[in-house]
Amino acid sequence: MLHRRWLGVYAAVFAAAGAAFLALPGVVTGLLSVPGAGASLWLGLAGSLMAVLTLLAWELSRDPAQAAVWRALLLSKAVSSALFIVFARQGGPGYLAAALVDGALLLHLAFLREAHEPLCAWEPRLPIWPVIRHEAFFLIFRDPASQTAFWLRHEADREGGRCQWAVTDKEGVRQGSWEEKPFAGFTRNGSKAAGPEGAWGLSWEDGPVRPYALVPRWLWRLGLAGSMYVTSAPAASFSGVVELGGRRWTLEGAPGCVGHLWGRRHGARWRWAHATWPERGLMAETLAAQGRLGLWRTPLVSTAALWKDGNLSLTSALGGPATEGGTWSF
Incomplete structure (x- = not known):
């Protein structure tokens, strides 16, 4: 069970890092502003995210029945759409345009998931708590x-x-x-x-x-x-x-x-x-x-x-x- 605990630790670390980006943007920006690095650190983070999204979409193209993969892909687009809307208040119309693009992608992905979602005609659903009561x-x-x-x-x-x-x-x-x-x-x-x-x-x-x-x-x-x-x-x-x-x-x-x-x-x-x-x-x-x-x-x-x-x-x-x-x- 040790590997599950380590994965739980990673989940907590990633969640804390994401919260820091939102709650303390100035501090995080300062920490990532390494002299001589330019924009490469930010491009590295963005590039890693796009690599993950590519893998998720590829896995779903091979097997659309992977519910966890769908949730991860939809969560990414939902969070980015919401944050772009928030940032548009201070950053101008460019963020709003990005929100429209990611929002459209979110809707299309949700439509694709609906088309591939199994009907669960015969599979019991009750263990999924608290969604199913x-x-x-x-x-x-x-x-x-x-x-x-x-x-x-x-x-x-x-x-x-x-x-x-x-x-x-x-x-x-x-x-x-x-x-x-x-x-x-x-x-x-x-x-x-x-x-x-x-x-x-x-x-x-x-x-x-x-x-x-x-x-x-x-x-x-x-x-x-x-x-x-x-x-x-x-x-x-x-x-x-x-x-x-x-x-x-x-x-x-x-x-x-x-x-x-x-x-x-x-x-x-x-x-x-x-x-x-x-x-x-x-x-x-x-x-x-x-x-x-x-x-x-x-x-x-x-x-x-x-x-x-x-x-x-x-x-x-x-x-x-x-x-x-x-x-x-x-």
Whole structure:
């Protein structure tokens, strides 16, 4: 573990040096003003930074999935843009021009990261503290034979894990929950759980629709969305056995979906609906949610996904849904 301590020392030294540049610019300039050196010391520092940025960009061109490398590259451009704006108050328009250039680079790099960011359709996110405070994988599906609808959920937070369930049929809604080790029974292609109220063992085929994010990722990155939601298998087909509420169902090809939800906080309010018609090649999903920012609430944002004729369409808009006569429109 000694090497990790040394790296921690280096991090502290670099942070202190950067703080000194900002807090004591005159002192640092005096220390670096070596007689006869001219501008070479400053060019050396700038050249080393450009070498690091070159390496970061090259590494990302080879493997865009390196989150730490993205953070380092974006941090560099964000800090330089902010400092150029600060220096422009005293140094003139040249600093403002530099801020515009680095700001444009920052926006473009952020766009590139968004394009390459994995959706995290199946990977648990909860260990990333304090960014992630709650997480859940859930399954919804309908048994065509009995016209029974199921909602099964594996969820976890910093206090532990739980299984939740709800069954809806002609007799009404039955629901319950029990404690479990976080995501102990959830895998990429299956879900198992057993508790005092019943058990289930299911597998699924993903279907033709690729995963998508129903919460716009730019809202999540800006902190305007407290939770992120990805539909991992939008048009899945479920098979297996469910025993809940004193009843048993054997399923084969039950249509539904798998969803993945995680975040810092739950939404202030939301509405959600999902439907699939395998025989017609149709799938639709919609979400309207409002987040929290301290004491304030963000505007309501609605997102809809439609799979039709082999094509997936996604759209988002401000405002909420209006339900009239069993329909949901925007």
